[in-house]
Amino acid sequence: MQQDVEIMNLNPRDQQIFSAVMSLYCNGEGQPVASSRIAKQKGMAVCSATVRNAMSRLEKIGLLYSPHTSAGRVPTNAGFDYWLNEFFPLTEIAQYWQPAQAQLVEMAHGISQRYQVCCCVGLPQVSSQQVFRVEVLDFDGNDWLILLLDRAGQSHNICIHKPDDASDTIRYQFATWLNTVFSQQTLMEGLYRMQAMANTAPRNCHDSLNQWTRELSQKLGSDNSIVVGENYLYRQIDCEQSLNIGVSFLNFVEDKLAFKNGVSVLNTAQLPFTDCDELMVISVPYFQNHEYQSRFCVICPKSAQIEAIIQEFKLIESPDS
Template sequence: MNSLETRKFNLIYDVMKLSARDKQVFSAVMSLYCNGEGHPVASSKIAKLKGMAVCSATVRNAMARLENQGLLFSPHTSAGRVPSDQGIKYWLQEYFGLEEIAPYWEPEREQLTGFAHTLSQKYQVCCIVGLPQVSEQTIFRVEVLDFDRKHWLVLLIDRTGQSNNILINKPESNSDPVRYQFAAWMNTVFSQQTLKEGLHRMRAMAKSAMADCRGSLMQWSRELSLQLGTDNSIVVGERYLYNRLEGHNELNLGVSFLHQVEDRLALKNGLSVLLGSELSYLNLERFVVLSVPYFTASEYQSRFCVICPADAPIEAIISEFTQIPKKEA
């Protein structure tokens, strides 16, 4: 979907006014369609729902009005109705108060990955998560190992034992004593510091390093900056996505997908929704992307995205996000 179509969508939302009856019927259609099966919804089925208290003819009239509004359509002659792309987005944006769900989310990394696996397995959807910037990781200790003839391996280890492993070129005067001294100096620089602060200290404290290593410090700090600043992500449940797609062309999921979502949802907090047709993946028609930005110490990190078919149990997925505690002011 191009920007002109998006503006048309937004304009339609601004002027669209549904009666209480039409809203009730529309909500019923959406709940019956978005249940994991995606069958067209018949008026007789809605009329039998508890609390409707209307006949099939009244429901049919309401569904006809909703079809004229562009929210529903009939996929076959004499078939029930299904939501249009416009209807799906209108339903999600107007009925759920998305911006109030999971605002300023500050999860731990384990919570991010655990939540992605839970949603993927429970609802058979694909989750894409931008990983926290490693530059904010606090270092507990540094080890420098003799890796091969040309390289030392620097291990920047946090308190959980996880490490960022970086290869750097050996100095000309390479020896075990020089390596041990360099490791001790790196611990002085990085211990109890974030990677970002450690890199800053590495440059600022260059004159305190042993003479044998000073000539290489600029190169090493540049290599560390480049490697630690690399975008990264995890993708969970991509098989569920590919099983629903027509054809066998794989999508370029991961960081490039997250960048597209960020371009569309820049500065939006809380839960947001995009249609697959609003992204440049032509075979994501009839898919919905739910996305929440997350933060560390109030600083934006990346996004948590769920790609689900339009007929997935979207209400249940959204309810999972409502369980995320709101940050206290």
Template structure:
């Protein structure tokens, strides 16, 4: 879509004024008074009418100012911000991920959904299986530095200490000196050698290990801010499933990407914008960092935060 220089100027002014945390329709008189605009209100109204005709702006009611449509948001963000160039192959430390999520959520009152780094490359030195509570065993996958991935699995029926020791011994055989990813594959391949008292639940345990390792973990911050900005009486159910849906939709796109909330039919996100940035470790994809915010949020400032964090 080609816009004249004047229409571009007025369009960007509407977007900046709308995305200020209030989300109110922008009147032509306010734009005409903006420093450096040098046009009268009638000229602004004519430009707004043209922008409305091509679907970038809309008017909520007669004699109101203009506000962006979903297409207007997508055009603005994709055409004016070079989103794919932001955060190319971003490789943050996990502590930086959590710190950035807390900062963005508190500073801009937005929701952050962040997949945690995959643990698949961690080399396992030994495995311990401990009794945790009446229904669970605690599996400790420990590397040479003493750091561990701690995972709960369901106890078998009529479990005994001897049974737990046998399973721990077998797990050590499977995972010894193996990366987590390889160890999980070996659990399938070596299932016939597992203790007979555990074979009935081996498939379930393997599934639980898969679910609790790698990108099947996430943090969710500022969800209350999202509930304040969308009209929904039901749970939004954000989390790992949401991240998977974003990954499927964006199909391996690198750099910062834009998704409108109303494009995700499984969630009642209404008039929201989702800014999503993938991150990597040693060149291997890990997960995504997503900011879900109202269309009235200070989006330009959030994009700038991503630019600074990924340099």
């Protein structure tokens, strides 16, 4: 409790020096920050001795620590928590973000490549997506690939087993029938229509329709996600086991951050990666028509460019702006 009081009562100079340590450490390299480096920062106007005294005070109250003698300081988990809570208006950033799926995918790839981090994104709930066109492609020896496209050209791709007669003629007939069934319908309504209009389907497809309908229903009703840049994590961190990043990870984050809007950060102790203490997660929920859909998560080393990543979300316009 005494330590918490001391943290809350940091004087402005110590706060400025602490903020400089955090910015220099979270630059993608994660090297201990020396007092001489702080003193040379533009706008500091303090000598190295003053910085050393301040860093000693910050270490005493648990915000910084020295990994080696005379090696400079690095932030503790408590230091990260204090920095993020005190220096960033996280809950005010990206409130009620309502992106299109294309924006989600583009942003995931962009952030991952720019900052060498991993992005895990839950895809929008698809059952209410309206279908504009259906294509049936010859995928391989066993399957056809169905593309359910919306007006923006985004598709939901589903493999189904071929019927006994899988000639191109039958495939074209089946694609024509699916376009009749799904035209201007939501995905869920299209599934109902597949069952109701089964007797109008190409005769060679009748035996497979129940199976296809079931497969489509399972696919469209299941959670889905994309993971981009997972390889960056394994290059930068010491982790003995592979990280389970995907739908189960998103479910974990959703449970942790239920009802929290804006940007949230999960620090090491709050994550399910038991054998890895070098990661944090920056997470933002997104919506459609103000209805919660899923989360956009950045999984990164604590030395990543945290400020710049948060700024990416700060640039997102609110729906009312």
